[in-house]
Every structure is written in structure tokens, then in C-alpha cells.
Amino acid sequence: MENPYLPYPVRIEEIITETEDKNLKTFKFVFQNPEDEEKFAYKAGQFGELSVTGKGEIPIGIASSPTEKGFVKFTVNKVGLVSSFLHTMKTGDIMGIRGPLGNWYPWETMEGKNVLIIGGGFAFTTLRSSIIYMLDPANRSKFKDIHVVYGARSPGMLLYKDELAEWEKRDDIHMHITVDATDDPSWKYNTGFVPTITEQKAPPSDGETYAIICGPPIMIKFTQPVLDNLGYDHDHIIMSLENRMKCGIGMCGRCNIGMEFVCKDGPVFTLAQLNATPKEY
Amino acid sequence: MKVIKIDKKDWADSLGKLSGPYRLFGPVRDKDFHNFKELGNDEQPDFNFQNTRVSAKSMVLPQSETLFTYSLDEKEPDHHQMREPEKNYSPRAVLGIRPCDAKAFLLVKRNFDTPEYKDPYWVRAYEASTFVGLACDDPCSTCFCTSAGCGPFHEEGLDLLLVDAGDHFLAKVLTQKGKNLVQAAGWGVETNADVELMKRTAESRIASAISTEQLKGKAATDLYHAPFWEEAAFACINCGTCTYSCPTCWCFDIQDENHGNAGVRMRNWDSCMYPLFTLHGSGHNPRETKIHRVRQRFMHKLKYYLDKYDAGIQCVGCGRCIRLCPVNIDIRNICELMNSHDPGACTCQVA
Known part of the structure; x- marks a missing residue:
């Protein structure tokens, strides 16, 4: 049985500070096991759980494109425990990525x-x-x-x-x-x-x-x-949409808007769909 | 269906036989209440209870569970990578589970065993388990199982149903797993006894009921905006007792916990009653007031689940949340408010 909670190990290849306030950095990750990159085949609009070992996981949209090969990129705002620690990490450090998660733009x-x-x-x-x-x-x-x-x-x-x-x-x-x-x-x-x-x-x-x-x-x-x-x-x-998430696979129960889980049924919704659901986001 | 007679004087011997091929779990007295735990050698489950204080859900979803271990020590070759821990998924038998708690696993299974993802910890623990039910002859006044898709002799989710018949149990074998357990225990005396009358008597003792037939047809947004939530939530102190004791509440948190350079990624029961459950990193909270949180719990159980799976409500009517709520919030009342809600009739009240 596949374990959907198990992150793929990745190495931080490059860190780019994007904004003048230095609160946004783009992390370029390379998979430790090349075959994991194929398993991580994604579409534009999906997200991943960045797993910072010892701190926890954060759900972040994938900033690289499926047409870019050999790496994945995530741009992370420094906000809480995990993202703040991630901002102190260096190239070469090992962490994990789970995904791809959620749906994509149509x-x-x-x-x-x-x-x-x-x-x-x-x-x-x-x-x-x-x-x-x-x-x-x-x-x-x-x-x-x-x-x-x-x-x-x-x-x-x-x-x-x-x-x-x-x-x-x-x-x-x-x-x-x-x-x-x-x-x-x-x-x-x-x-x-x-x-x-x-x-x-x-x-x-x-x-x-x-x-x-x-x-x-x-x-x-x-x-x-x-x-x-x-x-x-x-x-x-x-x-x-964004909501607080933990599992990213529709199980832990916190990110729902009405009957839909933002992590699994979303994060992409049409406004028509959102009009029919409680606006808890 | 095959019915087997088990003399109570042989009960301890049978458990001795079962303790080889199975890890045995059962209700034991814990201070003033009964709860499920793993039975020690020669320890007997105590069937002298109405229902356990907390549901049996921890048999499959422990309150705290290690998902992974890891090392932060860069001298170790797999440092910062998650390791899957060894877990014991050898056959286990849960003895004396009430039919409501067993049926609850089937409702929860829809969340953990999906076409897209399977939660391997939940699924393996569930598949390793044989559920030996104990029919209810003496329900609590708060039980409403018979109108929540369940009942005191309900068989769904059970592998074997025991019925207490004085000096012996009658055992109804329901699945292959149940048959295997009966064989391992050495139970073989078939009987023509009929438990149907006992079942009907037990069902007649369930004194309260809910109506759910209108819920499906109502718009979730209408129920969400109904005027009764503020009053319904008024007394709530968001203690979370309802969610912890509930057999169909499965929400969990995931946390990394470090001890020096070693650590574990844990999952722990969590609760929609707590503001941190949904708090964004930015400080924004989509369920910022207790009205949001109380509404989420009841809407999830009685509307969202119903809409998502079209297989009834996410409640088996065990009544624990009613018995244990410190401020007397009663799911039967909330269900009635929801089921009878007429969005057209209350526009004037909202204004």
C-alpha cells in the first residue's frame, strides 16, 4: 500500500530572494531519487506539501511548470513556524516534498x-x-x-x-x-x-x-x-483557494468549505461552485 | 445465519485459545467508566457496561500515533528523511464492541479508504481487526441508534455478534473473519435459538429518535445561513468533548516532535471545536467564532457527509455527545432544527 504521507526526499538546489522585503524566497528542489520526479508529475495549479523535517509541513502552490524538467520550484512567504525555518535553510539541505496534491486549472x-x-x-x-x-x-x-x-x-x-x-x-x-x-x-x-x-x-x-x-x-x-x-x-x-491544511489528501478534516475539501476537491474552483458553498475560506 | 451457543463457564478458556492467534482488546473498567484497551494475559473484558465512555475508534485510529521517525543528525546517511516505523498489524480481535461503534467504522472508512488515497495506518489496523460485537439489551436514555441507521443488534461492521442470554452467549457469525475467530476459539455448538425476539425487544427500548428525511433536499447554504445557529452555539464552551468521545469524528493533526536529534512525526486527534484547527498563518481564521465551529460540527455530520457520500448521516446515534456535553447541547435538537428548517419562512426573522 502506497503511503501518501511519505514525502519524497529532496535537496535544496538554489534559493532566490524575490522581493525587497526579503519575505519571499523561491526554493528550487532536486529529487534525491530521480524516479521520484516522474512520480511527482503535476499540472499547473496543483500544490505540494513541503516537509521541513523536525518542524512540519506546509501546503504551497507549485511555481515551476510541468514543462520545466529536472527540478521543482516553490515560492514561500515567511509566515509561521515551518516557513520561517525554511527561510533559514541553505542550499544543499535535505527536506521532503509530498504531492502533487489537489486539482489544477481546467x-x-x-x-x-x-x-x-x-x-x-x-x-x-x-x-x-x-x-x-x-x-x-x-x-x-x-x-x-x-x-x-x-x-x-x-x-x-x-x-x-x-x-x-x-x-x-x-x-x-x-x-x-x-x-x-x-x-x-x-x-x-x-x-x-x-x-x-x-x-x-x-x-x-x-x-x-x-x-x-x-x-x-x-x-x-x-x-x-x-x-x-x-x-x-x-x-x-x-x-x-487557500485554507489551513495538514494531510493534503482530504482526510484530516480542517480545510473543507461545505462538503468540498480545498486540498483534494480543490484548490481550484469556479466562482459558480463557490457561490453554492459556505464561504469558509 | 449460523447461531452458536457459548457457555459462559467456557468463556475464559476460549479467550485463552484466542490470545495466541489474536491480540485481544476489550472494555475494561477505568475508574468510574469502561474504555477499550489491549487485554493483558488472562485479563478478561468486562461486559458489565452500558457503553464505553469514549468510543472504540482508538482501536483503529489511536489518539496519538507515530507516522514516521527521523534523524536530524547529519552523520546518519538518511538524515532528514522520513522512516516508516515497524507496526504490529497482526490479527487483533476487539471483543464486546457495541454495534454503534462497529457501524461507525464503516462511516469513517469512507474518509480513510478512498479511490484516490488510502490511509495505510487506518486501513491496515482496520483490516487486521475482527470485531466481536455485544448486542445492547439496556440502552442509555440518550441512545437514538434506531433512527440513525443503526440499532442495538445492528450487524453492519461486525464479524460476530454476541447476545447475552443469561448463562450463555448466543453468537451470530456474520463474516469469514467471524468464522475464523469462532474456529480459533473452539466454539462449535450450533443452536436453533432465534435472537429476533430479543432484537425487537431491545429496539423497543430505544426511547428517542431523530428525523433526517428532509436534510438531503435542503441547500447547504440555506442551512448554513439558518437563524438558529447563534442560539444553538450560545452555551458551547468549545471543550471538544463531543468530538473526542464520538465514534464518527476522525479529524486529526500532524506534528513533528523532536528529542535532541531524533524525532517523530505524529498524528493526534484534533477537533473542529478549537480555533487553531483552521487558523491561517496570516492570522485569518475562516471559522473564527464558536458559532462557525459548532455549525461546522453539525453541518458536517448531518449535511456535508450526507451530500458527499449519499449514504446517510455521519452519526450512529450512540448518544455520547449528549451525555457528556457539559452545557447540554443535544444533537437530536439540532437535527430537528435542521430537518425542519424552512428558509422561506424565516426571512423576516433574519431581517
């Missing part, structure tokens, strides 16, 4: 459709995975127009800055990067909150456009009416 449903990605703050990790996945030469033709609205408090708080700059240069993805405010004279992108930039830049729905939103609750709250005005049906608005 890639098959979105084939042949326009995709609008809306992200705010550090909730851009599985969205990075999704963008890398869609822009892969083997996949780009499967999707029509791709728009990305991504905002952070300031330029220094944006994740994956080098990749954002590269995507800006491409003509097969429409980037709308924004910051809440900045006094940096060299800032050449948008200034304003995500809902406002979405209103100004996002394409109206043609009935065939899917919007994926990840961000802080306040951003989601004010973006939803914008999407309503742009004509997005609630079953075309896709959200990824």
Missing part, C-alpha cells in the same frame, strides 16, 4: 479559448507555472489570446521580475503589470490597483474567455464586479 476546458490571468501580491506562483506552461512552444497554439494583469504594492514586491520583463517583450502574451504606487521614475508599466487595471486593460468576455484569479481577498472582492461588467460568467471565473 487546461482541457480552456483549450481553444482566450485566457485572462489576474494575480496580486505573492499569489502569483501557480500563475507563473500556468504562463510558462501556456507559452511553451508545444502548448501556445492550444490557447487563443493570453492576457495577464499582475500587481504588487511596489516594483520591488513583484515576483519573477526577470521573467516578467521577458514576457513584456513577447507578442504572444499581453502583459499588464501594475504597482499600487511608486516614486521610481524609471517605472515604465502601469500604476493602480489590480481591479482598476483589469477594468482598463482586460478583454471583455466573448463567452469563450476564462479568467483565473489569485490574490488577496480584498483584490478578489473588488475584481469580481469588474469581471461581471466585462461579461464573464461565474463558471468562467476560476479561483484557487
Whole structure:
């Protein structure tokens, strides 16, 4: 019998400090046993449990894309016991990963459709995975127009800055990067909150456009009416939820919203699904 | 169905025979109450009880259990990697479990033994167990098993059902596992005795009942927003006694515990009554008040489980949570409020 609680041993290959407040670091992990990488085959939108031996586990969205081979990446905000300890770890240290866990963005449903990605703050990790996945030469033709609205408090708080700059240069993805405010004279992108930039830049729905939103609750709250005005049906608005988790496999009982477990039945839900369930997230 | 007669004077000898092929567990007196534990050599289960204080769930889901061990000592080749501990999953017999507690394992199994994942600790312990039930002749006043998909002589989840008939037990063999145990014990005297009348008498002694037939048809969001939760939760002190004593509550926590460079990853019973159960790292808590938490417990048992598996409610009517609640919250009352809730009729009250 497979033990779903047993993490794959991994080595920290690289640590990148992403943001100017140093609270967000990206960890690149390599599997100690190469065959574990195949068992960890994942889709953009799924998460893993990072197992910091002696401290515990944390559920974190997978930031690398299934099209990137040889490693997996997770961007972790320094918040509690496990994530704070993880931030003190060094390259070469051994820990574990369980997964992949949960469902993923509905890639098959979105084939042949326009995709609008809306992200705010550090909730851009599985969205990075999704963008890398869609822009892969083997996949780009499967999707029509791709728009990305991504905002952070300031330029220094944006994740994956080098990749954002590269995507800006491409003509097969429409980037709308924004910051809440900045006094940096060299800032050449948008200034304003995500809902406002979405209103100004996002394409109206043609009935065939899917919007994926990840961000802080306040951003989601004010973006939803914008999407309503742009004509997005609630079953075309896709959200990824977070809740406190332990097991990650639908057994320990704490992350449910109504009858659904965020860890196993989610974390990806349509707004239409969420409308029919108690909002305990 | 085969019924076997076991003379009580032979009982101790039979247990002696069973103690070879099986690890034996049973109810024993623990201060003022009975609880399940592993029986020592020549130790007898004590069947002089109405029901155990805590349910028998720890037979399969121990209150604390080691999932893994590990070493933080970098001199060891597998440092920081989880090691699966050796566990004893040799055959075990749980003697004298009440039918409600045995049926509860079937409800809990849907959570731990799923098409996608199997919890190997739960599944192995469950599969290693032979459940020897003890029919109830003397139910508690809080029992409502007969309206919760169970009953004092209920057979689902049991391998063998014992019925106390004075100087002997009548044993109904229900499964192959039960047959194997009967053989190991050397019980062989078949009888034509019929336990049906005893069963009907016992069922007639169950004095309370719940109605659940309307629950399925109601929207979860309507029940969630019903006006009665605030009053229902008012007296609750979130002590968690209901969840700990409940045979169908399975929620658990996972914690790493270090002793120097050695450590264990443990799982411990947890409870939806506690604010830490759902507290996010950010400080946000989706079930921040006791109203949220009391509602979660009853909605899970009486609505979410029903909707998720379409196999009845997540309750067997053992009545422990009613007997042990320090502030007299009664699942039978809550169930009635939910079952009879009419969202249309109460819009004026909400306003």
C-alpha cells in the first residue's frame, strides 16, 4: 500500500530572494531519487506539501511548470513556524516534498479559448507555472489570446521580475503589470490597483474567455464586479483557494468549505461552485 | 445465519485459545467508566457496561500515533528523511464492541479508504481487526441508534455478534473473519435459538429518535445561513468533548516532535471545536467564532457527509455527545432544527 504521507526526499538546489522585503524566497528542489520526479508529475495549479523535517509541513502552490524538467520550484512567504525555518535553510539541505496534491486549472476546458490571468501580491506562483506552461512552444497554439494583469504594492514586491520583463517583450502574451504606487521614475508599466487595471486593460468576455484569479481577498472582492461588467460568467471565473491544511489528501478534516475539501476537491474552483458553498475560506 | 451457543463457564478458556492467534482488546473498567484497551494475559473484558465512555475508534485510529521517525543528525546517511516505523498489524480481535461503534467504522472508512488515497495506518489496523460485537439489551436514555441507521443488534461492521442470554452467549457469525475467530476459539455448538425476539425487544427500548428525511433536499447554504445557529452555539464552551468521545469524528493533526536529534512525526486527534484547527498563518481564521465551529460540527455530520457520500448521516446515534456535553447541547435538537428548517419562512426573522 502506497503511503501518501511519505514525502519524497529532496535537496535544496538554489534559493532566490524575490522581493525587497526579503519575505519571499523561491526554493528550487532536486529529487534525491530521480524516479521520484516522474512520480511527482503535476499540472499547473496543483500544490505540494513541503516537509521541513523536525518542524512540519506546509501546503504551497507549485511555481515551476510541468514543462520545466529536472527540478521543482516553490515560492514561500515567511509566515509561521515551518516557513520561517525554511527561510533559514541553505542550499544543499535535505527536506521532503509530498504531492502533487489537489486539482489544477481546467487546461482541457480552456483549450481553444482566450485566457485572462489576474494575480496580486505573492499569489502569483501557480500563475507563473500556468504562463510558462501556456507559452511553451508545444502548448501556445492550444490557447487563443493570453492576457495577464499582475500587481504588487511596489516594483520591488513583484515576483519573477526577470521573467516578467521577458514576457513584456513577447507578442504572444499581453502583459499588464501594475504597482499600487511608486516614486521610481524609471517605472515604465502601469500604476493602480489590480481591479482598476483589469477594468482598463482586460478583454471583455466573448463567452469563450476564462479568467483565473489569485490574490488577496480584498483584490478578489473588488475584481469580481469588474469581471461581471466585462461579461464573464461565474463558471468562467476560476479561483484557487487557500485554507489551513495538514494531510493534503482530504482526510484530516480542517480545510473543507461545505462538503468540498480545498486540498483534494480543490484548490481550484469556479466562482459558480463557490457561490453554492459556505464561504469558509 | 449460523447461531452458536457459548457457555459462559467456557468463556475464559476460549479467550485463552484466542490470545495466541489474536491480540485481544476489550472494555475494561477505568475508574468510574469502561474504555477499550489491549487485554493483558488472562485479563478478561468486562461486559458489565452500558457503553464505553469514549468510543472504540482508538482501536483503529489511536489518539496519538507515530507516522514516521527521523534523524536530524547529519552523520546518519538518511538524515532528514522520513522512516516508516515497524507496526504490529497482526490479527487483533476487539471483543464486546457495541454495534454503534462497529457501524461507525464503516462511516469513517469512507474518509480513510478512498479511490484516490488510502490511509495505510487506518486501513491496515482496520483490516487486521475482527470485531466481536455485544448486542445492547439496556440502552442509555440518550441512545437514538434506531433512527440513525443503526440499532442495538445492528450487524453492519461486525464479524460476530454476541447476545447475552443469561448463562450463555448466543453468537451470530456474520463474516469469514467471524468464522475464523469462532474456529480459533473452539466454539462449535450450533443452536436453533432465534435472537429476533430479543432484537425487537431491545429496539423497543430505544426511547428517542431523530428525523433526517428532509436534510438531503435542503441547500447547504440555506442551512448554513439558518437563524438558529447563534442560539444553538450560545452555551458551547468549545471543550471538544463531543468530538473526542464520538465514534464518527476522525479529524486529526500532524506534528513533528523532536528529542535532541531524533524525532517523530505524529498524528493526534484534533477537533473542529478549537480555533487553531483552521487558523491561517496570516492570522485569518475562516471559522473564527464558536458559532462557525459548532455549525461546522453539525453541518458536517448531518449535511456535508450526507451530500458527499449519499449514504446517510455521519452519526450512529450512540448518544455520547449528549451525555457528556457539559452545557447540554443535544444533537437530536439540532437535527430537528435542521430537518425542519424552512428558509422561506424565516426571512423576516433574519431581517
